[in-house]
Amino acid sequence: MSLKNRKVNSDTKKRGLILAAGVLSVQPMLAGNVLVNQTPPVATAPQVVQDDAINNPMNVFIPAGVVNPDSAGLFQYGPVTLHPHVSYSFQYATGVLSAPGSQHDLISQSVSPGLTANLGRHWTIDYTPTLNFYSSSQFGQSVDHSLSLNGATHYEDWDFGLSQSFSSSSDPNTETAAQTSQQSYGTTLSAAYAFNDKWVGNASLNQNISLVSGFQNSYAWSTQEGATYVFSPRLNAGLSVGGGYTTVSDSGTNSNPDSVNEVIQVNGAWRATDKISLQGSVGFNEEQFLAAGYDDSLSPIFGAAVQYQPFLVTQISLSANRTTGASDYFVEAQSSDITTVNLNLSQRILVKYRLNLGIGYSRTEYTTTLSTKSVSLGNARTDNGYTFSAGFGRSFLKHGNWLVTYAYNDNESSDTGYSQHSNQIGFQLGFNY
Numbered sequence: 343m344s345l346k347n348r349k350v351n352s353d354t355k356k357r358g359l360i361l362a363a364g365v366l367s368v369q370p371m372l373a374g375n376v377l378v379n380q381t382p383p384v385a386t387a388p389q390v391v392q393d394d395a396i397n398n399p400m401n402v403f404i405p406a407g408v409v410n411p412d413s414a415g416l417f418q419y420g421p422v423t424l425h426p427h428v429s430y431s432f433q434y435a436t437g438v439l440s441a442p443g444s445q446h447d448l449i450s451q452s453v454s455p456g457l458t459a460n461l462g463r464h465w466t467i468d469y470t471p472t473l474n475f476y477s478s479s480q481f482g483q484s485v486d487h488s489l490s491l492n493g494a495t496h497y498e499d500w501d502f503g504l505s506q507s508f509s510s511s512s513d514p515n516t517e518t519a520a521q522t523s524q525q526s527y528g529t530t531l532s533a534a535y536a537f538n539d540k541w542v543g544n545a546s547l548n549q550n551i552s553l554v555s556g557f558q559n560s561y562a563w564s565t566q567e568g569a570t571y572v573f574s575p576r577l578n579a580g581l582s583v584g585g586g587y588t589t590v591s592d593s594g595t596n597s598n599p600d601s602v603n604e605v606i607q608v609n610g611a612w613r614a615t616d617k618i619s620l621q622g623s624v625g626f627n628e629e630q631f632l633a634a635g636y637d638d639s640l641s642p643i644f645g646a647a648v649q650y651q652p653f654l655v656t657q658i659s660l661s662a663n664r665t666t667g668a669s670d671y672f673v674e675a676q677s678s679d680i681t682t683v684n685l686n687l688s689q690r691i692l693v694k695y696r697l698n699l700g701i702g703y704s705r706t707e708y709t710t711t712l713s714t715k716s717v718s719l720g721n722a723r724t725d726n727g728y729t730f731s732a733g734f735g736r737s738f739l740k741h742g743n744w745l746v747t748y749a750y751n752d753n754e755s756s757d758t759g760y761s762q763h764s765n766q767i768g769f770q771l772g773f774n775y
Contacts, residue, residue, distance in 0.1 A: 442759025
């Protein structure tokens with residue numbers, strides 16, 4: 343074997359170790375937007391990220407959002423490839439809250455033209471505005487914005503990644519029981535290093551800014567470091583530790599303290615068979631509030647996911663998640679703990695059609711840690727949400743797709759005026775180039 347081939351094989355093996363050590367990021371299903379917004383076109387990932395997602399041995403099926411790497415795009419000049427996309431959504435919804443206790447039936451329509459640009463193999467940028475129109479005078483017309491920049495690269499035994507996102511929206515929101523303007527900014531820097539055939543180290547720096555009009559703004563900075571032991575390409579386990587700092591500001595009706603937190607988690611992933619994959623993490627988050635009269639808060643956190651593909655045309659996923667963070671939507675609380683469970687089925691029918699079904703449960707606990715509060719006032723507010731969603735559609739004319747949707751949302755809140763029962767039916771039409 344030549345020295346060049348040996349080098350290629352060694353690089354491929356270490357790239358496989360880093361992929362195998364990557365535990366699936368389990369995203370919680372938040373009961374935020376009452377209306378089921380159309381699925382926005384997902385930005386084409388950098389080529390290196392696409393390769394990772396497709397070749398990750400822990401993924402039974404390709405994660406949602408990975409696009410065809412062979413797509414030529416509508417326009418290409420040198421290393422730059424442009425992918426325009428547009429979508430339209432129509433929806434009739436009942437029981438939409440415009441204020442606590444005030445529910446309305448309405449028709450909503452939205453148009454989302456956007457553009458994704460691939461800047462070589464390592465960088466991708468996407469911008470998508472969304473124009474929203476409501477039939478009820480209780481809701482104002484709005485324009486949402488979504489902007490993302492993603493980059494990834496390899497250097498010898500290192501993997502590096504950068505993600506920057508911005509979103510601005512003014513949509514009906516369950517937590518606030520009203521149409522709420524908010525902005526969010528997210529930045530993540532990540533690195534992973536394969537020390538040898540068994541050990542992989544990783545580190546990340548994160549910044550998350552959430553600005554909610556009339557409620558509470560939060561600014562959070564955090565870091566996390568860890569190591570993973572790769573027993574085989576399909577089995578790994580590891581430990582990670584981290585910490586962060588969060589500062590808050592609000593509308594002036596309440597003053598919540600800044601806080602620092604420490605996190606410790608164990609994680610693992612197991613590709614049991616070609617059809618089943620299990621991935622997850624469990625740990626604790628301890629939060630200390632930087633003001634007199636507040637008790638420390640210790641909360642369990644976890645994330646788990648199962649991917650199961652019994653047949654080529656059938657995909658089943660189950661996920662559970664518990665996170666803790668700032669209480670942006672409820673200023674009387676110092677933090678919010680969110681627990682979610684989701685079960686999803688994707689079934690291909692008659693070759694060209696796709697049926698998607700999903701059920702979910704979420705529990706949001708807004709808590710106060712003032713030591714002067716009695717135990718009975720420990721939970722400032724608790725919301726229990728139950729959802730069901732269904733979609734049936736297919737692609738057409740190579741670049742087009744349509745989808746008929748139905749969703750039911752039931753939110754039971756301990757705070758008067760925030761409970762909601764909503765049925766939503768609609769359709770979506772989109773084109774991606």
